[in-house]
Amino acid sequence: MPGRAARGPKRKDDARRAIHGSLLSQASRFCRALAAGNDAALARPTFAAAADARPVARARRASEPLETRTRYRAAISLHFGHERCPRRTRGAPMTATPERFSCGALRADAIGRTAELFGWINRRRDHGGLIFIDLRDREGVTQIVFNPEHPSFPMAEKLRSEDVVRVVGAVRARPEGTENAKLATGAVEVGIEQLEVLNRSEVPPFQVNAEDDVDESLRLEYRYLDLRRPRMQRNIRLRHRIVKAFRDYFDERDFVEIETPMFIKSTPEGARDYLVPSRMNPGTFYALPQSPQLLKQICMISGFGRYMQIARCMRDEDLRADRQPEFTQLDVELSFVTQEEVMQMMEGAVAHAWRNVLGIDLSAFPRLTHAEALRRFGSDKPDMRFGLELVDASARFVTSEFVVFRGALDAGGAVLALRYPGGASLSRRDFDALTESAKLFGAKGMVWIALGADGVKSSAQRFLDDATVEALRADTGAERGDAVLLFADARESVSSIAGKMRLEIGERCGLRDPAKFSFCWVTEFPYLEMDEESGKPVPAHHPFSAPMPGQWDLIDSDPLAMRAQHYDMVLNGFELGSGSIRIHDVELQKRIFTMLGMSEEEIEDRFGFFVRALRYGAPPHGGMALGIDRIVMLACGEENLRQVIAFPKNQVGRDVMMDAPSPVPERLLRDLYLRSVAPSAESAR
């Protein structure tokens, strides 16, 4: 017995190492190809062939600024997707013969064996006297051949796309010259022996076997068909492996995954809550968690020391491409840690996932302070994939006669300059359009300077002397053929405008490469910010973060100058998540609440349970939460979260497959002591 116990784990370790090793070698091949820009190795051959046959589709794709995104997706598909050689062949043989195979598993070495395959009809090629079927399952596609002499031939003539069948047949080499190099299983085919139709499919509303873009609400309505397609199979599987990598990483470091409740107390701060009425407690409501923030802090007070959870969170706010009403966080909290230790731990987790899932070794994340991020990039979530940093050109215009700039400067504002590589080739009309997009970001205007080969042109020519132009050129690092854009306004708004224009320029210049991953940390966030509505200071994030050491004294003298022990992880211009060292001192916590304008009673009512917990030996602690959906979205090269969530909501929070939310019978409302006052379908009629 002791012997067996000792052998078990060891075997498991060996297996893990073996899998690990094979992944790493796959991954490094992938990375080498990416780095070498080896399109031949990266592009899906079927995709390339499709593009040739469809000039219209090809032209549309070529006109996309992010054509590289498609290339990247195709590349990861090769390694994680539908046509990948299966990592594990599931399902050992049920009997001696036939052996069960997945549709992506058959290779030359299976020739001569009898295979049993289950799958969907991907495509039927009927030659009258000979029928080929591409049978598809989650692993790939295998060609089945029906000869007219075989009794199943008439059945094969009736097979249609998405019918579900069981097939038994002999694995054999394809006749010489008919091998298909585009297919992993292209060397072999299965000669039919038995065909069993397990289920029929109606004609699907869109083609499951094509990579075409289909209207997204139709995809959502028939999500099960959409999920059958290689792209979504790949995304959801990649998601699983990233989540598993996180769980493994934290498990190896003695973290405990603790499930926190979905029905909790509404703490009316921050986002709008989703509410759940309580039948057993008339007139009262649970809230669904916006995050397990207080619960994970209480886990620290409970002495768990190292907590993690793949946590579902819900926020009832308007949606965006990168915001769903329910989403998933990698939630982490540790006791007795410094900010530095939390950051190292989280950076390690992400590096672990990238190495093990994507096969990419990340170097240490650069760090910048909040102030620095705003100054250099005009954003607290800078896209560090490219330079084109903002340049403060205020000093160049202090004596300028240009009223617009002088006005902004005299009012304490700033003039910011931005290099536009290759921008000199733009026409006046192009610059006008660019100015319009700047105005959409809130700019009052934009001055452009084109450093063309035939001289300098500008929208503010007569206010710019040669020395100023030369100075701006030197400041921004612009070269002949580039343009320099100038914006002037109050410091905060001009920074944000120029920051958004920087992204626009980066996009136009193809610098936002989805295959490039530029992580960074942003630190030293302001503790408080001025709420424009109320004119009162409010926490820039949440009221449980601790200020930077030694800054408590500022709370009375200069509260807005306080910095928090708060840090954000940023990837390619997306905020992946934030964390902080928390307040563990009950008096300090109450002082924050009080400063936010809460009375003693309100504190007790909303946070009494938490304040009480802090009194009983709460350890110093801190942590972080990362948005899994966004991480997976970027890892998949996708542009919106719906592509990495199996069953997402649309922009108004509807599940169009289930048709939720929906009205409920009056009786259910009565049980909950509820009455709807919404303008109902009835009253509308």
Next chain:
RNA sequence: GGCGCUGUAGCUCAGUUGGUUAGAGCGCCGCCCUGUCACGGCGGAGGUCGUGGGUUCGAGCCCCAUCAGCGUCGCCA
């Protein structure tokens, strides 16, 4: 709540200055085809041009309103 884009066949899309019977590719249906693999060939069915109103001799096209989808600003401690 504001702004922008989109809405034409089952799907993806064209549709000229407002002018006869609204087109293409894919899919679907039928027939033919023994080495295809986005098979091929021939034939066919399929349309409330999102909806309502207006202008006009005449509207897919112009105007107004409205609905839906997406994007975005506000919002998201």
